[in-house]
Amino acid sequence: MTQPTPTVAPRDHISAFKRARMIATSSPVVFVASIILMLVVLSAIFAPWIVPHDPIRLSPAVRLKPPSDVYWLGTDAYGRDLLSRIILGGRVSLVVGVASAIFAVAVGLGLGLLAGYIRWLDAVLMRMVDGLMAIPSILLAIAIVSLWGASLWTVLVAITIPEVPRVVRLVRSLVLSAREEPYVEAAIAAGTSTARIMRRHLVPNTIAPLIIQGTYICASAILTEAILSFLGAGINPETPTWGNIMAEGRVYFQINPGIVMWPGLVVSVTILSINLLGDAVRDALDPRMAKRGIER
Amino acid sequence: MSNNILDINNLRIALNGDEDKQVVKGLNLSIEVGQTMCLVGESGSGKSLSALATMGLLPSVLSPIAGSIELKGEELLGAAPARMRALRATGVSMIFQEPMTALNPVVRVGQQIEEVLEFHSNLSKSERRKRVLEMMEHVHLPDIEKMYRSFPHQLSGGQRQRIMIAMALVMRPQLLIADEPTTALDVTTQAQILKLIRELREEQGAAVLFITHDMGVVSEIADDVTVLKLGEVMETQKVEALLRNPQTEYTRGLLRSVPSQVPRMARELGSQEIVLGTDNLCKTYGGKGFIKKSREVKAAQDISIKLMKGRTLGIVGESGSGKSTVARCIMRLVDPTSGSITIGGKDIANLSQKELKPERKNFQIVFQDPMRSLNPRIEVGQSIIEGPLNFGVPYNEAMDRARELLELVGLPGSAVDRFPHQFSGGQRQRIAIARALAMDPDVLVADEAVSALDVSVQAQVLELLAELQERLGLGILFITHDLGVAAQICDEVIVMQRGQIVEYGPAAQVLGEPQQDYTKALIAAAPGKHWDFANFRPFSEAP
Numbered sequence: 099m100t101q102p103t104p105t106v107a108p109r110d111h112i113s114a115f116k117r118a119r120m121i122a123t124s125s126p127v128v129f130v131a132s133i134i135l136m137l138v139v140l141s142a143i144f145a146p147w148i149v150p151h152d153p154i155r156l157s158p159a160v161r162l163k164p165p166s167d168v169y170w171l172g173t174d175a176y177g178r179d180l181l182s183r184i185i186l187g188g189r190v191s192l193v194v195g196v197a198s199a200i201f202a203v204a205v206g207l208g209l210g211l212l213a214g215y216i217r218w219l220d221a222v223l224m225r226m227v228d229g230l231m232a233i234p235s236i237l238l239a240i241a242i243v244s245l246w247g248a249s250l251w252t253v254l255v256a257i258t259i260p261e262v263p264r265v266v267r268l269v270r271s272l273v274l275s276a277r278e279e280p281y282v283e284a285a286i287a288a289g290t291s292t293a294r295i296m297r298r299h300l301v302p303n304t305i306a307p308l309i310i311q312g313t314y315i316c317a318s319a320i321l322t323e324a325i326l327s328f329l330g331a332g333i334n335p336e337t338p339t340w341g342n343i344m345a346e347g348r349v350y351f352q353i354n355p356g357i358v359m360w361p362g363l364v365v366s367v368t369i370l371s372i373n374l375l376g377d378a379v380r381d382a383l384d385p386r387m388a389k390r391g392i393e394r
Numbered sequence: 395m396s397n398n399i400l401d402i403n404n405l406r407i408a409l410n411g412d413e414d415k416q417v418v419k420g421l422n423l424s425i426e427v428g429q430t431m432c433l434v435g436e437s438g439s440g441k442s443l444s445a446l447a448t449m450g451l452l453p454s455v456l457s458p459i460a461g462s463i464e465l466k467g468e469e470l471l472g473a474a475p476a477r478m479r480a481l482r483a484t485g486v487s488m489i490f491q492e493p494m495t496a497l498n499p500v501v502r503v504g505q506q507i508e509e510v511l512e513f514h515s516n517l518s519k520s521e522r523r524k525r526v527l528e529m530m531e532h533v534h535l536p537d538i539e540k541m542y543r544s545f546p547h548q549l550s551g552g553q554r555q556r557i558m559i560a561m562a563l564v565m566r567p568q569l570l571i572a573d574e575p576t577t578a579l580d581v582t583t584q585a586q587i588l589k590l591i592r593e594l595r596e597e598q599g600a601a602v603l604f605i606t607h608d609m610g611v612v613s614e615i616a617d618d619v620t621v622l623k624l625g626e627v628m629e630t631q632k633v634e635a636l637l638r639n640p641q642t643e644y645t646r647g648l649l650r651s652v653p654s655q656v657p658r659m660a661r662e663l664g665s666q667e668i669v670l671g672t673d674n675l676c677k678t679y680g681g682k683g684f685i686k687k688s689r690e691v692k693a694a695q696d697i698s699i700k701l702m703k704g705r706t707l708g709i710v711g712e713s714g715s716g717k718s719t720v721a722r723c724i725m726r727l728v729d730p731t732s733g734s735i736t737i738g739g740k741d742i743a744n745l746s747q748k749e750l751k752p753e754r755k756n757f758q759i760v761f762q763d764p765m766r767s768l769n770p771r772i773e774v775g776q777s778i779i780e781g782p783l784n785f786g787v788p789y790n791e792a793m794d795r796a797r798e799l800l801e802l803v804g805l806p807g808s809a810v811d812r813f814p815h816q817f818s819g820g821q822r823q824r825i826a827i828a829r830a831l832a833m834d835p836d837v838l839v840a841d842e843a844v845s846a847l848d849v850s851v852q853a854q855v856l857e858l859l860a861e862l863q864e865r866l867g868l869g870i871l872f873i874t875h876d877l878g879v880a881a882q883i884c885d886e887v888i889v890m891q892r893g894q895i896v897e898y899g900p901a902a903q904v905l906g907e908p909q910q911d912y913t914k915a916l917i918a919a920a921p922g923k924h925w926d927f928a929n930f931r932p933f934s935e936a937p
Contacts, residue, residue, distance in 0.1 A: 279766050279769075280761035280762075280763060280766045280767040281766065281767055281768055281769040281777070283725075283727050283759075283761070284759065284761065284767060284777075284826070284829065284830075285769075285780060286727060287725050287727065287754060287757075287758060287759050288754065288755075288758070288780050288781030288784060288829075288833065289751045289752075289754035289755065289781060289784045289785065290780060290781075290784050291784070294784075298769075298772070298780075299769055302771045303771075
């Protein structure tokens with residue numbers, strides 16, 4: 099045949115680490131957010147070793163102290179060091195945030211794939227999802243916690259369930275558009291099983307949006323946990339969480355406002371950082387960005 | 395003063411202003427009053443970019459680094475944005491390939507035309523409306539009062555393009571740029587739009603810069619032709635001279651690649667074995683509903699076809715004729731409403747997806763869009779072996795076969811671990827063919843498989859298909875809207891209209907001596923039917 103020798107471009111590959119570093123340094127704001135988040139995560143992991151005081155032990159002698167050299171952020175109504183409690187409280191908050199993001203994404207991905215690919219299931223599943231979305235998420239969470247009693251697990255479930263519908267909708271819409279692609283039809287024509295089509299051709303299309311959605315769920319779960327604790331429907335008050343600390347401090351707000359404000363500030367900054375990082379990930383994974391990268 | 399409307403001198407456009415990354419390399423071009431200049435070239439030739447530069451609409455990463463573009467002696471490169479805005483519509487205006495996306499879907503079309511007048515004239519509201527209706531009449535739209543209030547989706551493709559033309563010409567610009575204005579339209583509509591552009595050019599005395607890849611269209615509309623290749627001018631000539639006596643090898647190659655409208659003779663019938671047959675195949679959409687029945691659309695009605703081993707059966711028709719529905723029914727990507735489909739001696743029309751699976755390897759499909767028919771996230775080798783793996787072929791064996799297949803379709807076997815975006819459109823279509831062949835099918839369904847490709851690439855892919863057919867004894871069901879392509883590769887041809895078979899017979903008979911009015915109209919509308927491009931002469935002069 100008369101045709102020019104085919105020239106094929108070489109492979110290109112960017113490692114996951116390189117990509118993560120590219121995202122973290124994409125702008126000064128994102129860089130600061132990454133640093134803050136890293137500090138929060140590290141201090142939560144190493145909390146038992148780095149807390150300056152025992153966060154649980156009651157010392158009535160030093161109750162409601164303002165910030166000082168000994169107690170950097172002051173003490174609460176039982177004389178416990180506020181800074182130590184905030185550091186330890188980050189553990190629960192972060193576990194709740196990350197775990198509910200993972201659960202919500204996993205459950206939502208499964209249901210979304212089924213709804214998007216199996217037509218008769220679609221109507222049934224989506225009506226249930228619509229119904230779930232009609233209930234305010236805090237109300238639903240409180241109902242679940244009061245039904246099963248407060249523990250880390252019930253709080254996790256209570257926070258995860260209201261987040262699932264949004265993920266289902268997202269995955270379903272992605273699957274609906276991807277399943278019309280000729281390459282999916284070619285796979286059907288090649289006799290590929292439904293499960294394999296989902297795994298190979300549909301799931302990869304949902305990964306990028308799901309990572310982004312996951313960061314938002316994480317942020318929102320941390321906030322919801324704090325709200326639940328603050329309302330007294332959360333984890334047992336003995337365990338410090340950012341919400342618990344604020345809830346206990348509410349009564350003493352006029353004496354020592356720091357008990358509410360410091361944990362509140364930490365919650366805000368953490369959530370802001372997660373959201374900023376989520377935006378940066380979205381920008382990095384945007385198909386239009388990726389395309390520009392290829393052309394370069 | 396010269397009579398030229400547009401003068402482009404030594405225009406150079408570069409990526410990021412980088413001298414080494416020129417995408418248009420020294421374009422010279424001038425158009426006189428009332429003339430049509432065709433810019434011809436394959437994708438990547440820079441023809442659209444030259445037009446966008448003239449409109450001052452280049453994307454920001456591209457910039458002109460040298461040369462001049464003069465409209466009636468006025469320099470456009472570097473003109474102030476305000477001046478360019480004023481010149482668009484009054485001096486130069488443009489129509490695009492896809493009228494659906496070029497029109498705003500939520501604004502009534504009449505208002506969209508009126509908007510141009512609002513910005514560029516001092517006419518009162520009632521005068522504007524009158525002018526718009528006049529213009530709509532001019533472009534031969536029916537029932538203009540009603541059209542005026544229509545939204546784009548309520549119009550047909552041809553009507554939308556007429557609206558675009560009305561919008562472009564309402565300020566009587568001296569230059570009309572038409573960028574592939576008929577590529578997305580059916581042949582009969584295309585013929586009407588070409589006629590309209592010719593008519594308006596004479597009436598308004600405008601010059602036309604017409605961009606196309608289709609030599610047939612060139613022969614219908616051009617006065618002068620400029621051939622571009624990768625940003626370089628190959629030649630500029632009067633159309634007749636170009637078609638008769640092309641100066642460069644590139645142009646000769648382009649013309650030779652144009653599929654001739656004259657059908658080839660059917661090949662000797664080698665085998666009587668029927669590899670694919672359908673009997674009264676029907677597909678109806680809608681017609682269901684709990685409370686009220688939805689409207690029924692009969693996408694395919696009573697389709698009975700026979701495809702023999704080693705032969706090519708073409709289905710031609712305009713958009714909406716149901717030709718793709720037939721292909722999708724045969725592939726069981728949609729379930730037929732009634733009728734039978736026999737492949738390999740077995741009726742597959744009513745098999746469940748599970749029962750169908752073992753049969754799947756007998757029939758495979760190649761799609762139109764090479765960008766979307768391969769999963770962008772997996773290596774092409776993995777795409778090719780997907781089918782064989784489903785049928786229990788061991789991985790290494792399948793991979794070896796994939797390398798062989800890539801070589802069979804003219805690509806290096808080592809390309810198995812590359813991703814789709816690393817290939818050109820034509821290469822990707824070859825990979826899609828390799829994937830289909832990996833299953834050793836008896837039947838290959840090609841759904842507009844060459845329509846998205848440049849003509850020279852199209853010729854190569856058609857050649858490849860013919861070669862593979864010869865070697866492997868494939869039965870090919872070839873679905874196309876292009877009569878030239880059908881004439882060149884089909885033994886038998888089916889003409890479809892509104893879901894029904896209009897005419898069915900040997901290609902030479904259907905396309906050479908059509909019996910039905912619809913077939914005759916289709917053939918009459920095909921652009922460039924008088925020219926035998928490959929032999930550089932009109933058919934009337936053929937010996």
